[in-house]
Amino acid sequence: MLTILFDGLAYGMLLFVLACGLSVTLGLMNFINLAHGAFAMAGGYCTVIVVNRLGVPFALGLPIAFLVTAIIGGLFERTLYVHVYAKPHLDQVLFTIGLVFMAVAASDYVMGSSQQFVQIPEALQGQFNVFGIGMGKYRLLIIVICGLLTIALQLMLTKTRFGSRLRAAVDDQRVARGLGINVGAVFAVTFAFGSGLAGLGGALGAEILGLDPTFPLKYMIYFLIVVTVGGTSSITGPFLASILLGIGDVAGKYYVPKLGAFVIYAIMIVVLLWRPQGLFARSTAR
Amino acid sequence: MPLAVNVSAYLKQRARWSPLEIAFWIFAFATIWLFPGKYLIMKDTAILALFALSLDLILGYAGILSLGQAAFFGIAGYFSGLVAKYGIINEPVVALILGGLVAAALGFVTSFLVLRGSDLTRLMVTLGVSLMLYEVANRYSDITGGADGLQGVTVAPIFGLFRFDLYGHNGYVYCLIVLFVCFVIVRRIVYSPFGLSLRAVKGNALRAAAVGIPVKWRLVAIYTIAAGFAGIAGALLTQTTAFCSLDVFSLDRSADLLLVLIIGGTGYLYGGLIGAVIYRFLQDWISTLTPQYWQFWIGLVLVAIVLVGRDRIGAANEAVRNTIYRLCTRLMPRTAALRGAAPDGT
Amino acid sequence: MAILETIGLEKRFGGIVAAHDVSLAVEKGARHALIGPNGAGKTTVINLLTGVLKPTAGRIMLDGRDITALDPHQRVRLGMARTFQINQLFLDLTPLETIGLAVSERLGSGGDWWRLVGSKTAVTDEIVEIVERFRLADVMHERTAILPYGKQRLLEIALAFACRPHVLLLDEPAAGVPEAERHELLATIAALPAEVTVLLIEHDMDLVFSFADRISVLVNGSLFVDGAPEDVARDPRVKAVYLGEEADA
Numbered sequence: 021m022l023t024i025l026f027d028g029l030a031y032g033m034l035l036f037v038l039a040c041g042l043s044v045t046l047g048l049m050n051f052i053n054l055a056h057g058a059f060a061m062a063g064g065y066c067t068v069i070v071v072n073r074l075g076v077p078f079a080l081g082l083p084i085a086f087l088v089t090a091i092i093g094g095l096f097e098r099t100l101y102v103h104v105y106a107k108p109h110l111d112q113v114l115f116t117i118g119l120v121f122m123a124v125a126a127s128d129y130v131m132g133s134s135q136q137f138v139q140i141p142e143a144l145q146g147q148f149n150v151f152g153i154g155m156g157k158y159r160l161l162i163i164v165i166c167g168l169l170t171i172a173l174q175l176m177l178t179k180t181r182f183g184s185r186l187r188a189a190v191d192d193q194r195v196a197r198g199l200g201i202n203v204g205a206v207f208a209v210t211f212a213f214g215s216g217l218a219g220l221g222g223a224l225g226a227e228i229l230g231l232d233p234t235f236p237l238k239y240m241i242y243f244l245i246v247v248t249v250g251g252t253s254s255i256t257g258p259f260l261a262s263i264l265l266g267i268g269d270v271a272g273k274y275y276v277p278k279l280g281a282f283v284i285y286a287i288m289i290v291v292l293l294w295r296p297q298g299l300f301a302r303s304t305a306r
Numbered sequence: 307m308p309l310a311v312n313v314s315a316y317l318k319q320r321a322r323w324s325p326l327e328i329a330f331w332i333f334a335f336a337t338i339w340l341f342p343g344k345y346l347i348m349k350d351t352a353i354l355a356l357f358a359l360s361l362d363l364i365l366g367y368a369g370i371l372s373l374g375q376a377a378f379f380g381i382a383g384y385f386s387g388l389v390a391k392y393g394i395i396n397e398p399v400v401a402l403i404l405g406g407l408v409a410a411a412l413g414f415v416t417s418f419l420v421l422r423g424s425d426l427t428r429l430m431v432t433l434g435v436s437l438m439l440y441e442v443a444n445r446y447s448d449i450t451g452g453a454d455g456l457q458g459v460t461v462a463p464i465f466g467l468f469r470f471d472l473y474g475h476n477g478y479v480y481c482l483i484v485l486f487v488c489f490v491i492v493r494r495i496v497y498s499p500f501g502l503s504l505r506a507v508k509g510n511a512l513r514a515a516a517v518g519i520p521v522k523w524r525l526v527a528i529y530t531i532a533a534g535f536a537g538i539a540g541a542l543l544t545q546t547t548a549f550c551s552l553d554v555f556s557l558d559r560s561a562d563l564l565l566v567l568i569i570g571g572t573g574y575l576y577g578g579l580i581g582a583v584i585y586r587f588l589q590d591w592i593s594t595l596t597p598q599y600w601q602f603w604i605g606l607v608l609v610a611i612v613l614v615g616r617d618r619i620g621a622a623n624e625a626v627r628n629t630i631y632r633l634c635t636r637l638m639p640r641t642a643a644l645r646g647a648a649p650d651g652t
Numbered sequence: 653m654a655i656l657e658t659i660g661l662e663k664r665f666g667g668i669v670a671a672h673d674v675s676l677a678v679e680k681g682a683r684h685a686l687i688g689p690n691g692a693g694k695t696t697v698i699n700l701l702t703g704v705l706k707p708t709a710g711r712i713m714l715d716g717r718d719i720t721a722l723d724p725h726q727r728v729r730l731g732m733a734r735t736f737q738i739n740q741l742f743l744d745l746t747p748l749e750t751i752g753l754a755v756s757e758r759l760g761s762g763g764d765w766w767r768l769v770g771s772k773t774a775v776t777d778e779i780v781e782i783v784e785r786f787r788l789a790d791v792m793h794e795r796t797a798i799l800p801y802g803k804q805r806l807l808e809i810a811l812a813f814a815c816r817p818h819v820l821l822l823d824e825p826a827a828g829v830p831e832a833e834r835h836e837l838l839a840t841i842a843a844l845p846a847e848v849t850v851l852l853i854e855h856d857m858d859l860v861f862s863f864a865d866r867i868s869v870l871v872n873g874s875l876f877v878d879g880a881p882e883d884v885a886r887d888p889r890v891k892a893v894y895l896g897e898e899a900d901a
Binding site: 309310313314315316317318320321494495497498499500501502503505506509510512513514515516517518519520521524527 | 723724725734745749753765766769773777792
Binding site: 046052100103104107109110111112113114115117118119120121122123124125126128129237241244245248281282285286288289292293 | 371373418419422423425426427429430431433434435437438441442445557561564565568598599600601602604605606607608609610611612613616
C-alpha cells in the first residue's frame with residue numbers, strides 16, 4: 021500500500037510540474053491552452069533524440085529539454101498565441117486543439133508512432149528497499165527534482181520582484197498595467213517558462229507516462245483536471261490537486277483495474293459540481 | 307386592432323418555409339437519383355449534418371460550450387448496435403427512436419453539470435463525461451467489443467421491407483428521411499416561444515431570469531433534446547454501417563463537429579447541414595492527397611480559421627447568405643414583401 | 653398594508669457589509685423612493701429583493717408571503733419586476749420579441765415548443781398594447797442593439813412592465829438618458845397605473861421629489877431616514893450626508 025502511495029506521489033509531482041505552467045497561463049492570461057501537452061511531448065522527444073541518439077548524458081538531457089521547449093514556447097507565444105488572447109474561449113479551444121492535432125500528426129511523421137524510451141543511466145535503474153517499501157530509484161529522483169522545483173517556484177513567486185509582478189498581473193491585469201508592469205513581457209516569459217517546465221516534465225516522465233504521438237491527447241485531460249480542481253490563483257492549489265490525482269489514479273488502477281480512469285473523471289465531475297471554481301481557489305472568483 | 311393583426315401575421319409569416327429552403331430540400335432529396343455512385347459519402351454527410359444540428363441547438367441557440375456531444379452520439383450508437391446484435395429489437399426505426407431516448411436520458415442526467423461554472427468548467431465536464439463513457443466501453447469490452455468494435459451486428463430491414471444493401475441506397479434514403487424529420491422538429495422548436503426564450507437566455511441570462519424565464523429548466527430541456535438528436539445520429543451510423551467502435555466517444559469526433567459548425571455558421575439551423583457538406587468533401591479531397599496525416603491538415607484549418615477570425619468567417623458566411631437571399635427575393639418580389647427578419651437577426 | 657417588506661436584511665461579502673439591518677416597508681400603491689450617496693448599497697438592496705443575491709440574514713416578504721428562498725424568476729411570477737441601472741436587454745432580439753417573451757412567460761405559454769411565435773392572439777394583443785403605451789411602435793421590428801439610448805431605456809421599463817408586476821423596482825431609470833429624451837421617459841413613469849407599487853432608486857432629486865410620496869435614505873448599507881418627502885428634505889442629517897455630493901454636482 022505504501023508503495024502505491026510512493027508511486028502515486030511520484031506520479032502526482034510529475035503531473036504538477038507538467039501542469040503548473042498551464043495553471044499559471046490560465047490564471048494569468050485567462051487562456052485555455054489545450055496544447056500544453058504538446059510542449060511536454062516535445063520535451064520528451066527532445067530528450068530521446070539528445071540522449072539516445074546523440075549520446076548526451078541524461079543529467080544534461082533534462083535541462084536541454086527545458087531550454088529547447090522554453091524557446092519553442094516563447095516563439096509560439098510571440099508569433100501565434102498573442103493573436104488569440106483576446107478571443108473568446110471557444111476560439112482558444114479550437115486554436116489549441118488545432119495545434120495539438122498538428123503536433124500529434126507531425127510527431128507521428130517524424131518520430132514514428134511507437135512508444136519511445138529514454139535511456140536512463142544505470143545508477144537510476146532498480147529500487148531501494150526501505151522499511152519494506154519498494155522505492156524505484158527513478159521515481160525517487162522524480163520526487164526529489166519535482167519537490168525542489170516546487171519549492172523554487174514558490175520562492176520565486178513570493179520572494180522575487182518578477183514573482184510579485186506575476187502575481188499582480190494574475191490578480192488584475194488592468195491595474196498591473198496601470199502600475200507600469202510590462203504585462204506583455206510577463207506573459208511571454210511566463211509562457212516560455214511554463215512550456216519549458218512542461219518539456220522538462222515530459223522528459224522526466226517519458227519512462228512512467230509513455231511517450232508516443234498520442235501523449236498530448238491522452239494526458240490533456242489530466243492537466244485540465246489539475247488546473248480546474250486546483251484553481252489558478254496559487255501554486256499550492258494545483259500542487260495538492262496533482263498529488264491527489266496522482267495517488268487517486270495509481271490507487272484506482274491498482275484496486276479497481278476495471279474502471280481505473282473512470283474514477284478520476286468521476287471525482288473531477290463531483291468536485292466541479294461542488295466547487296465550480298476549483299477546490300482551492302479563492303472564494304471571490306472572477 | 308389593425309396593428310395587432312399585422313404583428314401576428316408578420317410573426318407567423320417569418321416561420322414559413324422560404325423558397326430557398328424548399329429548393330435546398332428538393333435538391334437534397336434529388337441527390338438520391340443524381341449521384342448514384344456516392345451514397346456512402348452522402349450518407350456520412352447526412353449523419354454528420356444531424357449531429358451538427360444537435361450541437362447547434364445548444365451552442366448556437368442556447369450558448370452552451372460543449373466538447374462532449376460525442377457522449378450521446380456514442381451511447382445511442384452502442385445501444386442500437388447491441389439491441390440489433392442480440393435480437394432484442396428487430397425493427398430499426400424502433401431501435402432508432404429508443405436510442406434517441408436513451409441518449410436524451412443521459413443528456414437529462416448530465417445537463418445539471420453544465421449549468422454551473424464557467425466556459426472552461428463546462429468544456430471539462432462535457433469532455434469528462436464522454437471520456438468516462440469511452441473508458442466504460444473500453445473496460446467492458448466483452449460486451450462492447452472494446453477497441454475492435456462491436457462485431458456481428460446484423461440490422462433487419464426497415465419495416466421488414468427495405469434491406470440495407472451494399473451500395474448504400476436504402477441506407478442513404480433512410481438517413482436522409484430521418485434527417486429531414488428531425489430537422490422539421492428542430493425548426494418548429496426554434497420558431498416557438500421556447501426557442502425564442504433560449505435565444506434570450508443566450509443573449510442575457512440575467513435579464514431572462516428577471517422577466518420570469520426559468521433559465522435552468524430551459525437549458526436542461528434543450529440540452530436533453532439536443533442529446534436525443536445526437537443519439538439518433540449515432541444510432542443511424544451504427545445501423546447503416548452495422549458496426550460501432552470506441553471512436554464514437556473520442557475527442558476527435560467532438561472537435562470535428564465544432565469545425566463543421568464553424569465552417570457552416572451557428573444559430574441559423576442550416577449551418578450544421580452546409581458545414582457538414584463542405585467538411586465531408588474537404589475531408590474526402592485531403593484524404594486522397596495525404597491519407598495518413600489528415601489530422602494535421604484539420605489542425606491547420608482550425609488554427610487558420612481562428613487566426614483569420616471566426617467573426618470574419620461568420621460575417622463572410624452571412625454576406626454570402628444575404629447575397630443569395632437578395633438574389634432570390636428579386637426574382638420573387640411578392641413573397642419578399644411579407645417576410646421580415648429571420649430568427650437569427652439577419 | 654405593506655406589499656413589500658424587508659426584515660433585518662443583511663448582506664456580507666467576505667468582510668464587507670454591503671447591507672446591514674435593512675428593514676424597509678413599501679405600502680401598496682406607493683411611490684417610494686430609495687436614495688443615498690454612491691456606494692450606499694441601493695443596487696445591492698434591489699438585487700436582494702429580486703433574488704439575484706441571497707441575503708446573509710433577514711427576510712423578504714411580498715404581499716405577506718416569505719420569498720427569501722425563491723429564485724429570481726419565481727419572484728417575477730409572484731408579481732415583482734425590476735429594471736436595471738445599466739440596460740440589460742436582449743441585443744439581438746427586436747423590441748417586439750423582447751416584450752413578447754415577458755408576456756408569453758406570464759401567460760404561461762413561454763415554454764411551448766410546438767407552437768409558432770405569434771399564433772396566440774391573446775399574447776400578440778397584449779404585446780401591441782404595451783408597445784404602443786411605451787411609444788415603441790415605430791421601432792418594434794428593429795434589432796435592440798441599434799436603437800437610440802432613450803428608446804432602449806424605454807424598452808427596459810416596458811419589459812419590466814410587461815411582467816404586469818404588482819411591485820415595480822426601478823433602478824435609476826433616468827441614468828444616462830440625454831436631456832432631449834428625458835421628458836418622454838419621465839412622462840412614461842408618471843403614467844404608470846396607480847395600482848402598481850413603485851420603488852424607485854434615483855439620484856436625480858427633481859425626479860424624486862416630484863414623483864415620490866415616501867423616501868428612504870440608505871447610507872453605508874443602513875437605513876438612515878425614512879419618511880414623507882418634506883420631512884426628509886428638511887432633515888439636517890440628510891443634508892449633511894449629501895453636502896459632499898452637492899458640492900460636486
